[in-house]
Amino acid sequence: MKTFDQLTKDLAPKKFNIYGKIWVALLIVTIIAAIYAYIIQIKEGLVITDMRDYALWGIYISNFVFFVAISLVGSLVTAILRLSGVKWATPLTRISEIIAIAAIIMAGLTIIIDMGRPDRIYNLLLHGRLQSPIIWDVIVITTYLVISILLLYFPLLPDFQILRRKFKDNKILAKWYGRLSLNWNGNTKQKNIYKWSINTLSVLIIPVAFGIHTVTAWLFATTYRPGWDSSNFGPYFIAGAFVAGAGGVISLMYILRKTHRLKDYITDFHFDMMGKLLVMLCLIYIYFNVNEYLVPAYKTTEKEAEHLKELFFGHDALLFWSVIIGGLVLPVIALLFKRMRKPLPLFIIALVVVIAAWWKRFIIVIPTLLHPFLPIQGVPESWHHYNPTYLEWLITWGTLAGALLIVTLLVRYLPIIPIHETAEENNIVESLNTDNDEE
Amino acid sequence: MESNDKNSRRKFLNNGLKLGLLTAIGGVAIAKSLEEEEMVELMDTNGNLIKVPVTKVEENSSLKDDDYNVREGYPNKKFVMVIDLARCKNAKQCVKSCNKNHFISGDNAWLKIYKMQDSEETAPYWMPNLCQHCDKPPCVKVCPVDATFKRRDGIVSIDANRCIGCRFCMAACPYSVRVFNWSEPEQDEIKSNMVMEHEDQMNHNTGYTPDYTGNPSTKGTVDKCDFCPHMIDQKLLPHCVSACPNGVYFFGDLYEDTVTNGDETFQLSKLLEDKAGYRLMEDLGTMPSVYYLPPKNRQQNFEEGFKYYTEFQSVEKNK
Known part of the structure; x- marks a missing residue:
């Protein structure tokens, strides 16, 4: 068993090595390029995208849905697994909270990018109307962001105190870690508040997390359009969100295990368990997909049939089947074998699942818009299709880079694995009690 | 009659x-x-x-009373439109007039004529489509900032100075009648015209009134047919109604139970009863203010309509 010093040394944040620096530079360059593209969009209008009156939402919105989806993992791992007493997930709680916060921040930004008049965003406060699902989304997403930040922050309090001591030679870091620890000294009273708050937040975040993605599903399901007009949409989106989120956590834990040499903390066992969890989540999502597509396909009402035909056999068929088969069915089959749940194969599968999850949102948002009730007539031929422009892609990549940058920076300054909780669970006693604080 | x-x-x-x-x-x-x-x-x-x-007989001099409010509309009015499909041969004069008078500079007209055929066995027909001014408008329901609003006189209108451009209303509209100003509209003419024409309603700070949609059109906001309140102000018929050479469009007031196309006037309820009028997608419960008369006993030859038919263009570009 490791000593507390060893534990602290292993888990304390580390400076970027050369690859880390290149990575951060790459992200910043992408973000700057995206900001440049966005400035063009502000000047010229949304005409720089390929969205038009029929494809009136595009990859900005599908990207937004993706961000909201992947952010749900914070509640899955930290809240659902924590409350159900799954101890093995402790090293993954912070990773998933970090993903949740990065994604939900970028979700908010993405929706602003999609607006025709971002300069009037204050109208949401001045003239907000409660009957609009967009207002529900605004309310529930900000609530989720606040709870997620608290749920990341509270478990960090003892860790900040540990880090303050660890970095006492670095004045600036020590000062900040000290401030952020809010004078944590680990007495019983503090511990009680700490435990109570985390448990309360864990309970609170579950309905809010279900809320953000259900409301996001309702942005579509509250319209009449074939393909969206479905009472299945809320649970269908939530099931899909957990798939995307689990994929995201697996990908990130693999990378961090490499970069931070965490083999002793994130073990093959964790990958094995996450692999099994991913299988279960994929199966649930496949079940909802069957409901979503098979029932209308059985009835083939005129407009639904037109939409589904295009998905199954038409223009979108390749993408549709790649996502369903490649991003859901094949991963399930592969992950039934223990060998595939080893870190590297699982990492590759998880990446595929995440990418497929991104395109799945595309498949949900765009084809429906191109099959309205009345035929598309009297508009330029190009308006019958939607092919995102380079600038549109650039801005979208910028938001993805933004999310990754937030993750990277949080990983740089926070212990990826909760030190205090790990120590407690393994009964490692803090040996630093000798140098008591003056305060 | x-x-x-x-x-x-x-x-x-x-x-x-x-x-x-x-x-x-x-x-x-x-x-x-x-x-x-x-x-x-x-x-x-x-x-x-x-x-x-x-x-x-006393003529009511102004349709707007002293406490006229743009979000309430004309007092004691409920505008309706009847479109007689039996008369439409896609002459496109309505579209032209609408585009011209609303200075439509984008690629999508507010009013379009669709080539329709309900099933293979049934006859094709031409169907003008414009904002249906629903009594239960799905677009208004979803608007997060109350930029698009339903008035007591039946008109669904848009405050282009409030619209945030989220396009949820466009997604919600089952009739696909809403258009978006994807770029800066090229409406040079209108900007000087509107100041003169609508001085009384103008907000003197912004030079804008939501009375007249697209007046001016604003980049990043939504536009659509507004039933021509600027014509109603002058007690004239909307542009599409007066421009149609075949008398397809009838406009009127539900409370008066009367509609006219300028040449003929009918009792609305009797007309709808006699000609079996219907509304589009009645099953959605949107309760449109636009009624259609079925294309039976057609006075026009469907084939003739192809003379002006353009699949990909509803706004003529004079560049």
Whole structure:
């Protein structure tokens, strides 16, 4: 068993090595390029995208849905697994909270990018109307962001105190870690508040997390359009969100295990368990997909049939089947074998699942818009299709880079694995009690 | 009314137009003058003709009263439109007039004529489509900032100075009638015109009034058919109605139970009953203010409509 010093040394944040620096530079360059593209969009209008009156939402919105989806993992791992007493997930709680916060921040930004008049965003406060699902989304997403930040922050309090001591030679870091620890000294009273708050937040975040993605599903399901007009949409989106989120956590834990040499903390066992969890989540999502597509396909009402035909056999068929088969069915089959749940194969599968999850949102948002009730007539031929422009892609990549940058920076300054909780669970006693604080 | 002889109908038209088509009194018909005092025949809301001395007829000078509010609309009015599909041959004059008078500079007209065929066995027909001004408008329901609003006079309008450009209303509209200003609209003419024409309604700080949609159109906001309140102000018919050479469009007031296309006037309820009028996608519960008369006993040849048919263009570009 490791000593507390060893534990602290292993888990304390580390400076970027050369690859880390290149990575951060790459992200910043992408973000700057995206900001440049966005400035063009502000000047010229949304005409720089390929969205038009029929494809009136595009990859900005599908990207937004993706961000909201992947952010749900914070509640899955930290809240659902924590409350159900799954101890093995402790090293993954912070990773998933970090993903949740990065994604939900970028979700908010993405929706602003999609607006025709971002300069009037204050109208949401001045003239907000409660009957609009967009207002529900605004309310529930900000609530989720606040709870997620608290749920990341509270478990960090003892860790900040540990880090303050660890970095006492670095004045600036020590000062900040000290401030952020809010004078944590680990007495019983503090511990009680700490435990109570985390448990309360864990309970609170579950309905809010279900809320953000259900409301996001309702942005579509509250319209009449074939393909969206479905009472299945809320649970269908939530099931899909957990798939995307689990994929995201697996990908990130693999990378961090490499970069931070965490083999002793994130073990093959964790990958094995996450692999099994991913299988279960994929199966649930496949079940909802069957409901979503098979029932209308059985009835083939005129407009639904037109939409589904295009998905199954038409223009979108390749993408549709790649996502369903490649991003859901094949991963399930592969992950039934223990060998595939080893870190590297699982990492590759998880990446595929995440990418497929991104395109799945595309498949949900765009084809429906191109099959309205009345035929598309009297508009330029190009308006019958939607092919995102380079600038549109650039801005979208910028938001993805933004999310990754937030993750990277949080990983740089926070212990990826909760030190205090790990120590407690393994009964490692803090040996630093000798140098008591003056305060 | 249809049985009236041609002569009296002409006469009605002349005098009727003078009186204003949209007075509070309602659909008006003038008979021959009787003896020394000129009498006028008016139609009451039950469709009965009654005689009233001309001197007793008071014309309502302004449709807007003192406490007129753009979000409430014209008091005691409920505008409706009837589109007779039996008469439409895709002459496109409505589209042209609408585009011209609303300075539409984008690629998508507010009013379009669709080539429709409900099933392989049934006959094709031309169907004008414009904002249906629903009584339960799905677009208004989803608007997060109350930028698009439903008025008591039936009109669904847009405040382009409030719209945040989220396009949820466009996604919600099952009739695909909303258009978006993807780039800066090229409406040079209108910007000087509107200042002169609508001075009384103007907000003097912003130079804008939500009374008239697209006046001016604003980059990053949504536009659509607004039933031409600028024409109603002048007691004239919307542009599409007056431009149509085939009398396809009828416009009127539900409370007066009267609609007219400028040449003919009908009792709305009787017209809808006689011609089996219907509304688009009634099953969605949107309750449109636009009624269609089925394309039966067509007065026009469907094939003729192809003369002006362009699949990919509803706004002519004069560049």
